[in-house]
Each structure stands twice: as structure tokens, then as C-alpha cells.
Amino acid sequence: MTASKLYLRDILGLGLLISAILVMLGIIFSLLGALNYFIGQDMAADTFMREAIPLFFFMVPCFLLAKIISRPQWIHDVEDYQLAAAKKFSQSH
Numbered sequence: 001m002t003a004s005k006l007y008l009r010d011i012l013g014l015g016l017l018i019s020a021i022l023v024m025l026g027i028i029f030s031l032l033g034a035l036n037y038f039i040g041q042d043m044a045a046d047t048f049m050r051e052a053i054p055l056f057f058f059m060v061p062c063f064l065l066a067k068i069i070s071r072p073q074w075i076h077d078v079e080d081y082q083l084a085a086a087k088k089f090s091q092s093h
Contacts, residue, residue, distance in 0.1 A: 006081060009069060016065040019058040026055030 033048030068074075 002081075006078060009074065009078060012065050012069055016062060016069060019062040019065065022055050022058040023062060026052045026058070029055065 029048045029052035033045045033052060036042075036048060037045035
């Protein structure tokens with residue numbers, strides 16, 4: 001594992017976090033749309049639902065990134081790299 005792969009994993013983790021936040025925002029919009037529908041505000045409910053639907057498409061990258069990041073071999077390689085970097089740092093000081 002090189003430092004570039006470690007940073008790639010961190011960037012993929014940020015992508016996962018952003019995708020998860022957008023999916024949660026879609027859930028909130030859906031709940032607000034359902035609430036507005038039940039109290040009779042059809043126009044507001046329609047607006048919230050139109051905003052929520054595209055946000056649910058971020059579930060696909062969320063699942064894919066989670067599968068990529070949590071590979072057992074990749075986790076093992078990252079831990080080995082961090083251990084080697086810590087040993088190298090402690091020997092130099």
C-alpha cells in the first residue's frame with residue numbers, strides 16, 4: 001500500500017460521506033412532502049417530492065463506495081502501511 005492509495009481511500013470515504021448526506025436529505029424531503037400531503041398542502045408536497053427523488057439516486061454510489069472501502073485486504077494493507085509509517089517516524093525521533 002502506497003500513500004497515494006491511502007489518500008485515494010480517504011477521498012472515496014469523503015465521497016461516501018457526501019452521498020450518505022444527500023440520501024438523508026432526500027429522506028427528510030420525503031418526510032416533509034408526506035407531512036404536507038397529509039395536511040392538505042398538495043403544491044408543497046409536490047415540490048418536496050420532486051426535490052427528494054433525484055437525491056435517492058445517490059444510494060447507488062453509497063453502496064458501491066462502501067463495498068470498495070471495506071474490502072478486508074484493503075483494510076489490512078492500510079493498517080500495515082500506518083504501522084510501518086509510525087515505526088519509521090518513531091525511529092527518526
